[in-house]
Amino acid sequence: MPPRINIPPVTRILLIVLALQSVLSAAIRYRQWTAHSEIVIPYLNLIPQLSLVYPWTFVSTTLVESNIFTLSIACVTLYNGGRYLERAWSSREFAKFLLVSALIPNVLTFATMIVFFAFIRNERWTLTTIAGTIPLQISFLVAFSQLVPAHTVTLFRGLLSLRVPRFPLLYIGVVTFLCLTPILTSASFFLAVFGFLTSWTYLRFYKPVFPDLDTSQPSSLRGDASETFAFAEFFPGPVRPFVAGVSNQIFDALVAVRICTPFSAADHYTARGDGFGQRSAPGSARAEAERRRALALKALDQRLHAATAQSAQRSSGAGPSAAPSNPAPSASGPTVQTQPQIGGQKAMTSQPSGMLGETNYTPDGDGDKA
Template sequence: MPPRINIPPVTRICLIVLLVQSVLSAAIRYRQWTANSEIVIPYLNLIPQLSLVYPWTFLTTTLVESNIFTLSIAGFTLYHGGRYLERAWSGRELAKFLLIVSLVPNALVFATTIFFFALTRNEGWTLMTIAGTIPIQISFLVAFSQLVPAHTVTLFRGILSLRVPRFPLLYIGLVTLLCLTPMLTAASFLLAIYGLIVSWTYLRFYKPVFPDLDASQPAHLRGDASETFAFAQFFPGPVRPLASSISDQVFNVLVAMRLCTPFSAADVSAARGDHHHHNFAQRGVPGSARAEAERRRALALKALDQRLHAATANAAARASNAPPPPAVVPPIPSATGPTVQSQPQAGAQKTMTVQGGGEMLGETSYNPDGDDHK
């Protein structure tokens, strides 16, 4: 009997909606296809000039893909990323996150196309289809950058090694290249940019902190004040000071508009894990107790390996230094009866010699302070 695939409810619903809407879109395009016209579906996709009478398209258009290649990538992303985040955050938090990173970027791209139309009077901007899971995909990468900022992914058999916070910028570069081909439009590039900004802003300032069971943590904490999740961390080392300066200026504008609230000293101290605030979990890595448990588990494994190695060496040494067994004296033949053979004693114990291998079973290391330039 094949194993059952366990998909959490929110992720399962998103996958079903993605498949149904994408198949429906393909069927409509197939039935209405002509060689001389471009088919648009204003009641399913967001099209600035045509979709104002269909307000639900601001949300539904995110789970519509136009070809099998992008549909496969979207399904793969939702299946793996959705399952991971739903189990880490809960289904309610994932649903809220998906709603925000779908609705807000679509609305911002809608406003941007209207703005460019007002500047250029080019009607192509208002007839551009805004659709696809690009904002969800890049928002998942941003979420992983928050959850596991110290982890490194090795690609192509060790040729390329990148830390997780580098992937959002790499993804934007890939989308930019595909926008130069007929596969994606300029709307996809805008969706990637706004998806990065919106998802980071929500996780940085607004998302409630999921309480760690291993740490005493107030329930009202929101956002992530840690330096490991600063916006500049998405950029390589040489560009990081410039990115930090620009993000600080934008943050000051948002604070002045009362769209963001500055972090307090206690928030920053809690994020850094200062000893004066040891009762707070590090906000830089939601679930930081899991990271601490991972570090402790690595140290425990190392200590266990060392103890096993020492025990193996001691057993081998005791076996080599054990006294030789007593010589067996042959029985004296009896003159009147048969020979009596000596029998082994019932209480005798056999000694098992363990050869020392000279190597530990393995070593696990956890290095949260890896090279930032990777």
């Protein structure tokens, strides 16, 4: 009996809808094909001039591919990326992420096409088909950049090694090149850019963080304010300070017009100048749990030292001044300096100096940060 392929429910639905709609689109194009006209399907794809009467196309158009090359890439991407993210986040959160990553880039691209038509007065802008899984593909890359920021992918048998946060910009470059060929339309570039910005904004500020049951972390915590997920981290080292400065200015402007809300004091918000605001501790549940455990270990170690000193005083009968200056650690367990890290990633290391429990990210890149 052949092994059963285990595909989570939302990913399975995505693959089925993608296959059905792409085959339907190909069949309609085949039946209506002529050598002197360009075929558009306004009730399946998003066409700025024709699809306003079909509002569902703002979502359905994402799962329509127009050729076998892009369809193959889309199936591989949704199968592998969807299975990983849905199991990491739950089906409900994954479905919300897909809806945001598909709907908002389509709406923004639609509006961009209308603006270009208004200035250039070329009707071709409003007849361009906005379709394809490009927003979902780049949003998966952004999500992987959040989950495994220190992971390095080696390509071409070691000739090229790239960290995961480098892939979104590389993907935008590939899409830009393919837009110059018949494979992709001019709308694909805007879909890639808006998909990148939308998915990062959602994961950075709005996606709920799963609470850690071993800690008192509030279940209402949202977003990821860790330094490894700052907007500037997606860019090469030489341009990173410039991108960080521009992103901070944009964020301040959005806060001023009340489009965005800065992190409050209750969320440990501090402005650190490395991309759209930071919290004093990384915002992921795993990092927050490690910080709290380390602080608890420090408090326990101090109590053990105090108890050891008092026990030595009572056994020797001496006064408080006779207490040893360097009491031996308790035999009940190692001190906090020798405690192993708990649940932390390889990229996060505890610092013995200063406050115990602070976590610093030391990636392998250019400069002081990667």
